[in-house]
Each structure stands twice: as C-alpha cells, then as structure tokens.
Amino acid sequence: MAKAESYSVPESTFWERLKTFVNAELINIFAALLFLLLAIFLLYPILAVLIKSVKDPQGLTLGYYLKFFTKGYYFRSLQNTLLLGFINTIISLVVGFCLAYLTTRGPIILRKPLKIVSMMPLIAPPYLFAISLIILFGRNGILTKAFGFNWSIYGFTGVVIAQTLAFIPLAYLMIENTLMSLNPNLEESAYDLGASEGRIIRTITIPLLTPGILKAGLLVFVMTIAEFGNAAILGGRTPFLAPDTYTMIIGEADFEMGSVLSVILIIPCIIIFFLHNYLLTGKKFTTIGGKPVASEPRKMTLLVKVPFLVIGFAAVFAILISFGVVLMASFTKILGVKNEIVFSHILNFDSNRAIYNSIQVSLIAAFIGAIIGTLLAYVIVRGKFFGRNFIEMLSLSGFALPGTVIGIGYLLAFNTPPFKLTGGIMILALNCVFRFLAVGVEAGISKLHQINIEIEEASADLGANFMTTFYKIILPIMFPAFIAGFIYTFMTAIVSLSAVVFLVSPGFELAAVKIFDAAVYGEIGVASATTMKLVAIVIFCMMILNYLTKKTGFDISQKKGAI
Amino acid sequence: MERKLGLTILVSVFLAALMVGEVYAQTVKAYMGTSPENNVKIVNFVKEKTGIQILQTFQSFGEIEAKVKSEAPNFNADLIVGCGSPLAFMAKKNKWAVLYDSPGWKGVTSEFIDSDKNWFNIANFSFVLVGNRDKLKEKGYTMPKSWNELTDPKWKDQIVMPSPLSSGTANMIRYAFLALHGEEQGWKFLAALDKNIHHYTRSGNAPTDLVGRGEFLLGITSDENVKKRIDEGYPLLWSIPEEGIGYDGTFALILSGTKMMDACKKTIDVLGTQPFSDMMAGIGYMTPRPAPNALYGKTTPKYIKLDLGWAAENRPKWNDVWKEKFRTEFK
Numbered sequence: 001m002a003k004a005e006s007y008s009v010p011e012s013t014f015w016e017r018l019k020t021f022v023n024a025e026l027i028n029i030f031a032a033l034l035f036l037l038l039a040i041f042l043l044y045p046i047l048a049v050l051i052k053s054v055k056d057p058q059g060l061t062l063g064y065y066l067k068f069f070t071k072g073y074y075f076r077s078l079q080n081t082l083l084l085g086f087i088n089t090i091i092s093l094v095v096g097f098c099l100a101y102l103t104t105r106g107p108i109i110l111r112k113p114l115k116i117v118s119m120m121p122l123i124a125p126p127y128l129f130a131i132s133l134i135i136l137f138g139r140n141g142i143l144t145k146a147f148g149f150n151w152s153i154y155g156f157t158g159v160v161i162a163q164t165l166a167f168i169p170l171a172y173l174m175i176e177n178t179l180m181s182l183n184p185n186l187e188e189s190a191y192d193l194g195a196s197e198g199r200i201i202r203t204i205t206i207p208l209l210t211p212g213i214l215k216a217g218l219l220v221f222v223m224t225i226a227e228f229g230n231a232a233i234l235g236g237r238t239p240f241l242a243p244d245t246y247t248m249i250i251g252e253a254d255f256e257m258g259s260v261l262s263v264i265l266i267i268p269c270i271i272i273f274f275l276h277n278y279l280l281t282g283k284k285f286t287t288i289g290g291k292p293v294a295s296e297p298r299k300m301t302l303l304v305k306v307p308f309l310v311i312g313f314a315a316v317f318a319i320l321i322s323f324g325v326v327l328m329a330s331f332t333k334i335l336g337v338k339n340e341i342v343f344s345h346i347l348n349f350d351s352n353r354a355i356y357n358s359i360q361v362s363l364i365a366a367f368i369g370a371i372i373g374t375l376l377a378y379v380i381v382r383g384k385f386f387g388r389n390f391i392e393m394l395s396l397s398g399f400a401l402p403g404t405v406i407g408i409g410y411l412l413a414f415n416t417p418p419f420k421l422t423g424g425i426m427i428l429a430l431n432c433v434f435r436f437l438a439v440g441v442e443a444g445i446s447k448l449h450q451i452n453i454e455i456e457e458a459s460a461d462l463g464a465n466f467m468t469t470f471y472k473i474i475l476p477i478m479f480p481a482f483i484a485g486f487i488y489t490f491m492t493a494i495v496s497l498s499a500v501v502f503l504v505s506p507g508f509e510l511a512a513v514k515i516f517d518a519a520v521y522g523e524i525g526v527a528s529a530t531t532m533k534l535v536a537i538v539i540f541c542m543m544i545l546n547y548l549t550k551k552t553g554f555d556i557s558q559k560k561g562a563i
Numbered sequence: 564m565e566r567k568l569g570l571t572i573l574v575s576v577f578l579a580a581l582m583v584g585e586v587y588a589q590t591v592k593a594y595m596g597t598s599p600e601n602n603v604k605i606v607n608f609v610k611e612k613t614g615i616q617i618l619q620t621f622q623s624f625g626e627i628e629a630k631v632k633s634e635a636p637n638f639n640a641d642l643i644v645g646c647g648s649p650l651a652f653m654a655k656k657n658k659w660a661v662l663y664d665s666p667g668w669k670g671v672t673s674e675f676i677d678s679d680k681n682w683f684n685i686a687n688f689s690f691v692l693v694g695n696r697d698k699l700k701e702k703g704y705t706m707p708k709s710w711n712e713l714t715d716p717k718w719k720d721q722i723v724m725p726s727p728l729s730s731g732t733a734n735m736i737r738y739a740f741l742a743l744h745g746e747e748q749g750w751k752f753l754a755a756l757d758k759n760i761h762h763y764t765r766s767g768n769a770p771t772d773l774v775g776r777g778e779f780l781l782g783i784t785s786d787e788n789v790k791k792r793i794d795e796g797y798p799l800l801w802s803i804p805e806e807g808i809g810y811d812g813t814f815a816l817i818l819s820g821t822k823m824m825d826a827c828k829k830t831i832d833v834l835g836t837q838p839f840s841d842m843m844a845g846i847g848y849m850t851p852r853p854a855p856n857a858l859y860g861k862t863t864p865k866y867i868k869l870d871l872g873w874a875a876e877n878r879p880k881w882n883d884v885w886k887e888k889f890r891t892e893f894k
Contacts, residue, residue: 154761251626252729252882255633337775506593524776
C-alpha cells in the first residue's frame, strides 16, 4: 500500500528532485565533506608519521623502535618528558585552582588584577619564560650576580619552572570557567550547615569541578610535552622528546627516528585522552548548573585564604617579573654586560615581515577554523549518520595531539605533488586550523545542547528550507561558538611554535619562529624586543575583536571562558 | 542588524589580510646560513645593487642541508646563499644546482668557484677560541694556548661549542680536529673535550654570544661575528691556539626548478663583485676577491691542512659516530 502512495507523487524535474535531495540530505553532505577534510588534514598526516616510523628501504621494520628502546639516551628522553608532563600538570592544576578560586570567590578588589595577570602568558610565546629565566638566573643573570647563587638554571628544573609558568593560564582559564558555571547554592548550603571552607572545597567544589580539572590536566599535559621552546633553550644536555624530535628533523633530516619519537610522544597523550573521556562519561553535571545565581560572596576563611593567596601571589609575581625583565631586555644594549638604554632592538625591523605573516596566518586560520568548527559541531549534534561518534572524537583529538607530531605529519604528507603545500602560506594556516579545531567544536556542541531542536523543527514546519533555517536560526545561535573558536585559534596560532616551526619557508617566516631562533642564538635583546612587539599586536587585535564582538552583542570574556 | 555589521567587518578584515600581498618588484626565496644579522646585510647589499628582494629564513648550515635533502627535488626556495661544503658537494653530485657561468665571477681562483660552475664560494670562514675576559679574570684563568688545554678538568661545564649535526661551523671544527690528530686520536680528543662541554648549541655563532654575555667561560665558535661583538662592547677575548684553525666555505648556488632564473643569476653575479668581497671582509670573512680582513688584518691565520671534498664524503659516517659517542649514552 505504501508503495502505491509513493508512486502517486507527481513527477518532478531533475533540478527539483536534486534540490529536495540536497535539502533533505544537506546535513549528511556536510558531514561527508567535513569528514573528508578531517581525513586529509588530520588523519593522513598522523598516518604518514606512523608509516614513516616503520618503513625502511627494504620494507616494514621495527628496527627504529628497537633502537629507541635499547639506547639509554632515548629512554632518558622519554622518562624526562613524562616526568616533566606530570610535574607540570600537577603544579599548574594546583596553582590554576588557587587562582581560579581567588578570582571567583576571593576578595573583590583582587579578582580583576589576578585574572588579568594569570592570563598574560597566553598572549606571549611560551618560551618567553626561558628568556626571562636566563636573564634572571643564568650564570650571568641579574639575580645570580646579586645574590651569588650557585645553581644552574640550565637543565630539568629550569625547564619545569618555565613550562609551568607558561601553562598555568591554561589550567586557570578552564578551571575558572567551570567554577563560574558552578551553582553556588550547594556550597552555600554546606556553609549554612556548618561545614568549614576547607571541607567544602574538598567535598563539594573539587568533585564538582572534576570535568574541568580533568580537561585542564589533559590539555596542560599535552601542551607541556609537545611545546619544545623552553626545553630547547634551557634544557642544556637534558634530553626531552619534543626538542629531540625537532633536532632530528630540522638538523639531521632523520625522518625515521623523528617519526618514532613522535609516535612515542603521541602514546601517552592518546591514553590520557581516552582516560579523560572515560572518566567524564556520565559526569556532565556542571553544565546543568546554567547561569550562576547572584549571591553575596562569602568571605574566605583565613585558613584557606592565606595559603591560596601565597600560592596565587607567587605565581602572579613570577609572571609579572618575567614580562618585566623581557620588557627591560628589549631596551637594554647587552643585558648584564652593557646595561645602557637603547632603542635599537625595538627599532630593528627585520622581524616585521614575520610579524605580518603571523597575523595573516592566524587570521586565515581563525576564520576557516571557526567555520569548520561550527559546522562540525552542528553535524555532530544534529546528524544521525553512521560514524558520528568517530567524527566527534576525531575533531576533538586536536586537544591530545602534540604540535610537533602534526607539524612533522604535515611536512611528510604535503611535501610532494600532488598534495604539495609546503613552501606556502596555506600549509601554515591549515595546520593551525586543524590543530586548534577542538575548541570551536566543543563550544559549538555545548551551545547546541542548550537549544531545543524544536526551534529548528518549527522553522522547517513553517516551510523554511534547510538553508533558511540554517541562516536564520542556527547561525545566530552558533555565533558565540564561532567567535570562541575564532578567538582561541587566533590567539593560539599567533604564538604557537611547536608545529609551524617545521613548515616555515623563505618568505613565510612567522614571528614565533623568529623569536625562538633569536633566543636559541643568544640574541636576547632582539628576541625580547620581538616578543614585546608580538604581545602588543596580540593585545591590539584582541581589543579590536573585543570591540567587534561587543558590537555584535556578545560578551567576549564569557566566550573566552568557554575555552 | 548590529550582529550582521560585526560579521561584515570581521569578514572584511579577513579579506584585507588576504589581499595585502607581495609589494616587491622582483623577489627570490633563499636559504641563508650566515648569522641572522649577516643574512640581513647580504640581503640589503643585493637589494641595493640589483633591486632584487631576497626572502630568507635563517638556518644553520646543517639545517639547510637537512631541509634541502628532504625537499629534493621539489625545493621551496630558488637559491642557497650560505651553506657548507657538504651540501655544495652533495648538490653537485645529485645535480640539484643549476650550472651558471657567471660574468660576475670572472678571475676568481678555483678555491672559490666550482670547475663545473655548480657552486660559488662567497667567503671562507673559520673557527676561533673565545673567552669571557671578565669572568676569566674573576677565576684567575688565562686563555688556553693550545686546544689540548681545553680538556683540563678545570673547564668542566664551562665550554660551549656548536653541534656538528646542525651547525656547519661545528662540522668544520670536528673535521679540523680529526685532520689534526688523525681519525683515531681525533675522536679521543673530542671525547675528552666532550667531558667539559656544557652543551652543544644549534648554531655556530651562538657560543660567541653566550660567552660574551658571561654565561660560559670559553667557546669554540665561528669567527663570523667575533669582531662585531667586540666592537659592540662584549668583553670577549679571541685567539688562534698554536695548532691552528680549520676553515670552510660559504657556498651559494641556484636550486634547480626555480622560476626566477633571471633574478637568481643577477644575485649570483653581484655576489662575485669586489664591493661584495669588501663588505664580507669587513665583517671578518676571507673573501674570493682580496680585501683587508677586519678580524685578522693583513696576517693569514695558521690553518690546519684540510680536504673539504673528502670531509663531505665522510660527514654522514662521522655524524653517526658522534651521535653514538656523545648523545646516545650518558656519562
């Protein structure tokens, strides 16, 4: 019977049928296209690294892995890397939590300044701290000379300090964001029932924060073990996987061993990624909280306040000093040798082109990334096709993939025709797009979960086709997620080094790479001055974006928190 | 409405960023391996004389070698201005270079130009021993007279030198010691030296700055920036120990597949002229066309006898030995 009915539909022209088909299947078409993009720009490069690590001219081999596990050097490198990751993650989480607690529940006058300083490292290249540590604690450093210290900043301790300072803001931001969306009623009730603040933190706040803390931990861990600037500048002869990979690829063209190191670097990240997903299933309670209820902030008890303030202030002080000395170094002729004020570093315009390239790449990446991220979020939430979970996992995997690995993957995958992209600007932009995609996708997913599909259904029922619905309903709803993706990609892309360092070519240099080169080279003045210029430009761009988004009616600080 | 306005502005900013592109008339892309500041000097010189803008990235010789090897035969640059002899000989062997009989290089001795016109040696450079005057005085030490003194335990963790994997200077240093002592004894010397090395830097000039800033007492470093750093006020001492020093060329060549052949040729031409030699000698290089040297003056330093072609052949083997000895296992 049903068959007969469907035959009774009047014959339509090819175009009309195509239109109906596209209209009905648009979401699946989008999904297919997006999957293709993810496969080319995310899966294929990673696969290229994997293949390279097991292939020699004779065929498949595990020889390179054997070498890795039998040589003491590589093993030490792995050990150091993991240790660095764990120590860093723990310190960053503790400090990040203290700062987040202070800026959301602490003394009102301290909230804003603490917040600003805690986020400062986000706008500078992570290895700013290596530069500042050398200025302060190097063998001829300011503090070394002033107090006659006899310890060396070069080595494991130095790298840990620099990396921790660099990644505290990441931990802080994510924990603060969860803390803000936490309904304070639970804490209030416990307080009214007579629980001490310490007990509330232990038994209510932290358990409720688990998803945020886990996510922050994952991100800090991955970033720490992958970002090699600090380790390369301060490490001395202490081996770490990421800078070793860099040396092998850039210095020796040893792609096989470099790929092995990359694969080894991915393993802990993937394990933590899955562990984090597993631990989070069924623990999404924080998102239900919705907007925080305005209530009179409780005064922090002294027993909690003092240690939190000590930890928070120590971190904030270290960050401020670091920025301070780098600013100072950019106006000093030869720091520690000839302490004269000069403007030659600041007026050195050799890096202008690189800075310009950085802005261009970051803008392109942010724009493409935000669009792809928003679309991905949409098909993941609303689509009903096979492999939806896989696409979701793939697009969020950017969180867990070390930058060095993606960089090498791009170099291997896109160096030969027909996929030749190296030597141009697009490879830099695309690399940033797919590395930082996860944030836009996640922001989009959480936005979409907040709105009922009924709005879209209503629009469709009223006769709007998919495009109209998309344009009139979905786009406005997703716009904040678009902005979040845009800003995150822009900010991260402009200062990130670990992947793009493999992909720059003559004429397409980036500021972050240029600063790294200068710092490694020992030109602290030029490195500092270029860093300061980059910081100034990032702040300027953020102000413009802030103005634009305010014009469009969205509060940017809230969106940044969504990161 | 305002939301749309914002979106429009965002899009226009994005498009504007895309549109503002090349403004230079004629550009070539080059891998350049002299120090960052000398790269800029060369770029400015070429621009002033020919109007050609060189777009360049700074990399060490070893890094350029790695890059060119991994890109071959689809190079992402038009030419190389400044690489070491290993890559110059490798390029010749693999036919990566465009043969060019440059009118600008007429009358230059065979040490500076390839017989088949594959490569052009724009300047020779060497390595010297540098020390931090103030820090040495503080400790009551004097500059070593012989390379052998560097193995004295009192220098433990006080010496920096570049890594022969990434730096052409270090490749030259390593080979000079192997040539001086013979391979077997040479490696023994390098192993003894290694015990005192704090770390191996990526670039051949880095020790000059590190020692100059007082981070370390001694450095084995490229002579390229020494003069300039002393002039700038770094408390640097430099010397040529009694055994002598090694040398290597700074090679330029046109990479095959370039679409900017005319500009490449013009660039090569101008690198062979007397004014260019004058400029490079003013920095401290030994140049193809005789010019007064800023570092060594009229005297010629004592050189260790070298065979660069043979050294280039052996570089991969020596890299393996070096990795095995000084990186793979820890003391």
